[in-house]
Amino acid sequence: MTMDVTFLGTGSAYPSLHRGASALVLRSEGDCWLFDCGEGTQTQLMKSHIRAGRISKVFISHLHGDHLFGLPGLLCTISLNLTSDPQPGVKCVDVFGPRGLRHFLRVTLGLTGSQLLFPYAVHELEPTQDQSPEEGQLSLEMTTERGPPLPQEHPGRNISLDVSSDAYLLFEDDKFVVKAFRLFHRVPSFGFCVHERDRPGRLKTERLQQLGLKPGPLYGRLKAGHRVQLENGRVILPDEVVEENIPGRKVCILGDCSSVPGGGLAICQGADLLVHEATLGEAHRDKAVEHGHSTPRMAATLARACGARRLVLYHFSQRYKPEKLRGDGDDDVSELRLQAEEVLRDADVEVILAEDFLTIDIPLRRTKSST
Amino acid sequence: MTMDVTFLGTGSAYPSLHRGASALVLRSEGDCWLFDCGEGTQTQLMKSHIRAGRISKVFISHLHGDHLFGLPGLLCTISLNLTSDPQPGVKCVDVFGPRGLRHFLRVTLGLTGSQLLFPYAVHELEPTQDQSPEEGQLSLEMTTERGPPLPQEHPGRNISLDVSSDAYLLFEDDKFVVKAFRLFHRVPSFGFCVHERDRPGRLKTERLQQLGLKPGPLYGRLKAGHRVQLENGRVILPDEVVEENIPGRKVCILGDCSSVPGGGLAICQGADLLVHEATLGEAHRDKAVEHGHSTPRMAATLARACGARRLVLYHFSQRYKPEKLRGDGDDDVSELRLQAEEVLRDADVEVILAEDFLTIDIPLRRTKSST
Ligand SMILES: [Zn+2]
Ligand SMILES: [Zn+2]
Ligand SMILES: [Zn+2]
Numbered sequence: 001m002t003m004d005v006t007f008l009g010t011g012s013a014y015p016s017l018h019r020g021a022s023a024l025v026l027r028s029e030g031d032c033w034l035f036d037c038g039e040g041t042q043t044q045l046m047k048s049h050i051r052a053g054r055i056s057k058v059f060i061s062h063l064h065g066d067h068l069f070g071l072p073g074l075l076c077t078i079s080l081n082l083t084s085d086p087q088p089g090v091k092c093v094d095v096f097g098p099r100g101l102r103h104f105l106r107v108t109l110g111l112t113g114s115q116l117l118f119p120y121a122v123h124e125l126e127p128t129q130d131q132s133p134e135e136g137q138l139s140l141e142m143t144t145e146r147g148p149p150l151p152q153e154h155p156g157r158n159i160s161l162d163v164s165s166d167a168y169l170l171f172e173d174d175k176f177v178v179k180a181f182r183l184f185h186r187v188p189s190f191g192f193c194v195h196e197r198d199r200p201g202r203l204k205t206e207r208l209q210q211l212g213l214k215p216g217p218l219y220g221r222l223k224a225g226h227r228v229q230l231e232n233g234r235v236i237l238p239d240e241v242v243e244e245n246i247p248g249r250k251v252c253i254l255g256d257c258s259s260v261p262g263g264g265l266a267i268c269q270g271a272d273l274l275v276h277e278a279t280l281g282e283a284h285r286d287k288a289v290e291h292g293h294s295t296p297r298m299a300a301t302l303a304r305a306c307g308a309r310r311l312v313l314y315h316f317s318q319r320y321k322p323e324k325l326r327g328d329g330d331d332d333v334s335e336l337r338l339q340a341e342e343v344l345r346d347a348d349v350e351v352i353l354a355e356d357f358l359t360i361d362i363p364l365r366r367t368k369s370s371t
Numbered sequence: 372m373t374m375d376v377t378f379l380g381t382g383s384a385y386p387s388l389h390r391g392a393s394a395l396v397l398r399s400e401g402d403c404w405l406f407d408c409g410e411g412t413q414t415q416l417m418k419s420h421i422r423a424g425r426i427s428k429v430f431i432s433h434l435h436g437d438h439l440f441g442l443p444g445l446l447c448t449i450s451l452n453l454t455s456d457p458q459p460g461v462k463c464v465d466v467f468g469p470r471g472l473r474h475f476l477r478v479t480l481g482l483t484g485s486q487l488l489f490p491y492a493v494h495e496l497e498p499t500q501d502q503s504p505e506e507g508q509l510s511l512e513m514t515t516e517r518g519p520p521l522p523q524e525h526p527g528r529n530i531s532l533d534v535s536s537d538a539y540l541l542f543e544d545d546k547f548v549v550k551a552f553r554l555f556h557r558v559p560s561f562g563f564c565v566h567e568r569d570r571p572g573r574l575k576t577e578r579l580q581q582l583g584l585k586p587g588p589l590y591g592r593l594k595a596g597h598r599v600q601l602e603n604g605r606v607i608l609p610d611e612v613v614e615e616n617i618p619g620r621k622v623c624i625l626g627d628c629s630s631v632p633g634g635g636l637a638i639c640q641g642a643d644l645l646v647h648e649a650t651l652g653e654a655h656r657d658k659a660v661e662h663g664h665s666t667p668r669m670a671a672t673l674a675r676a677c678g679a680r681r682l683v684l685y686h687f688s689q690r691y692k693p694e695k696l697r698g699d700g701d702d703d704v705s706e707l708r709l710q711a712e713e714v715l716r717d718a719d720v721e722v723i724l725a726e727d728f729l730t731i732d733i734p735l736r737r738t739k740s741s742t
């Protein structure tokens with residue numbers, strides 16, 4: 001039931017020696033999902049405690065190079081490691097991102113003769129016109145893949161905005177519902193919302209024994225929310241013998257943006273963790289917005305509006321060195337935390353500055369019965 | 372007149388924490404040329420003493436990812452640095468490499484909306500069919516660029532094999548003649564030969580003064596190789612007053628290969644520095660050849676055949692850690708040097724193992740008069 005986020009790169013624009021380009025990994029039990037993959041992500045992974053071969057899904061927020069240029073190489077290296085350490089039943093790696101991503105991978109992997117030992121599929125999000133200035137929109141001509149798919153390329157879905165929810169439903173299974181939502185940036189950019197499903201609470205075993213119920217199939221029925229009738233005619237309601245539901249956690253990871261048009265605010269409501277860019281401090285707000293980026297205050301304003309519990313800032317301009325490496329005259333990254341905290345003064349929201357290799361644990365929420 | 376080579380990455384297949392992916396820089400006075408550009412080359416450059424913004428030409432030996440995936444990001448970062456440090460009259464960056472490279476850059480830079488602040492041109496080498504197994508050849512369909520060129524993309528040349536010299540003439544100017552030649556690898560691969568032009572020797576000023584010749588235009592004519600007649604009728608031959616020509620240096624940098632078909636041997640004749648891959652040691656020779664790679668003996672055999680003065684081995688399997696980082700049970704990279712030296716026992720050829728950030732000076736050859 002553990003869930004955590006590890007930052008592999010927290011710098012904007014390009015990878016530097018003190019901040020890698022954008023990439024982070026969300027882990028939940030066996031699952032390992034990568035969000036963005038700037039150049040050098042594979043070497044950042046080697047420096048971390050996460051094994052590249054565990055990554056089963058990749059989410060690309062937008063097609064800027066500092067979020068994407070590491071992806072072809074990462075896929076190749078995962079594949080090379082499979083050669084030396086063959087795993088039975090390699091699953092398909094699902095890649096989600098804006099329209100054009102399938103073409104990008106087909107050309108980069110195809111021209112380099114990169115034959116992956118596992119299948120992959122690219123599921124493309126169709127941007128809408130209000131996500132970027134007109135000059136940031138790519139024509140169908142540029143983004144449509146051509147020629148036959150690569151041997152290891154499985155068909156991917158083309159996902160359009162669901163107008164009623166103002167979101168893109170990427171997938172849902174028995175553990176998660178994962179959606180994307182639109183952001184405004186120089187090019188179409190997306191945020192991702194990973195929402196864990198609620199789980200039934202624990203059985204109150206003492207109470208069940210008082211009622212004379214022995215462990216067996218009826219326990220399962222009660223836990224699944226069904227009423228049960230005993231041989232003596234007594235009806236037991238789930239509420240009597242099952243603790244409160246354990247609410248699923250919600251993690252929202254936003255790509256580059258200067259604002260969140262449409263449904264993002266509603267989707268991020270109550271996020272346990274909101275990961276938001278803060279490229280430049282308030283002194284450079286105009287420049288930030290002009291380049292489609294945010295300041296800490298802008299990020300904090302969103303966190304406040306959606307009632308997030310924790311706000312993580314990342315994607316810092318390379319001018320902000322990590323606190324440990326800061327020299328005389330360098331910009332102070334801790335200023336960015338203060339700027340966010342000012343907006344959140346009366347709200348119970350923790351602000352965290354991401355650094356490369358920082359891991360943030362996302363605990364289960366306390367329910368009444370567990371306190 | 373200094374000339375040197377700096378290795379930025381010496382590992383094969385992928386960048387690791389102890390060996391970057393393939394990349395090296397040849398410097399000669401103001402010129403700074405990059406050979407191959409694996410993922411992470413831009414961060415390797417940051418760790419080195421070489422400024423990325425000085426690179427004016429890029430040579431890509433073949434389209435494998437470990438030689439190419441760093442190029443789009445490097446170009447973007449060079450451009451970003453220009454914003455903060457604008458240079459008047461930015462020159463066109465020339466990129467040389469196999470057919471398909473223009474398409475690769477147009478798609479990777481185009482889809483990511485990367486607007487370079489300098490022009491670039493891709494000059495493509497047309498491979499021949501005997502450079503790779505059939506399955507390593509890319510169809511015209513896959514390699515032909517489509518759509519309009521990017522705004523910053525200048526037209527590049529398509530360079531075919533010159534059959535009489537069995538080489539590709541990339542360019543020549545008053546300082547250099549640069550050629551490419553074919554290699555055999557899993558995909559079409561090339562070697563590059565940078566040949567400095569001979570320079571006239573120094574004027575013997577004492578002798579000139581004995582002859583009564585004062586500094587002036589006649590000095591230049593003599594140095595340029597012309598005979599000169601004095602007022603007294605005496606004819607002075609350049610040989611009398613000019614020292615022997617200073618021979619131009621020759622640096623040959625080979626991409627991945629298991630053999631050198633065609634004209635490579637002749638072109639590399641007398642190389643001052645021969646940079647050759649040695650992916651695996653002799654114990655793994657079959658595996659090396661099967662994957663289109665060389666062992667130290669294979670590299671040394673070529674160095675011997677072409678009378679090279681120094682042989683540099685690089686592109687080592689990541690199993691060979693640098694000597695300093697070698698732990699118990701690790702393969703010993705210095706074995707590779709011994710294997711090459713065995714072949715060169717009676718030949719006067721120095722063998723060097725490349726490591727990341729190693730710089731090798733290439734001195735002018737001593738002429739009779741300078742000894
Ligand atoms: Zn970015
Ligand atoms: Zn961006
Ligand atoms: Zn290679």
Ligand SMILES: [Zn+2]
Nearest residue numbers: 433435556627
């Ligand atoms: Zn290769």
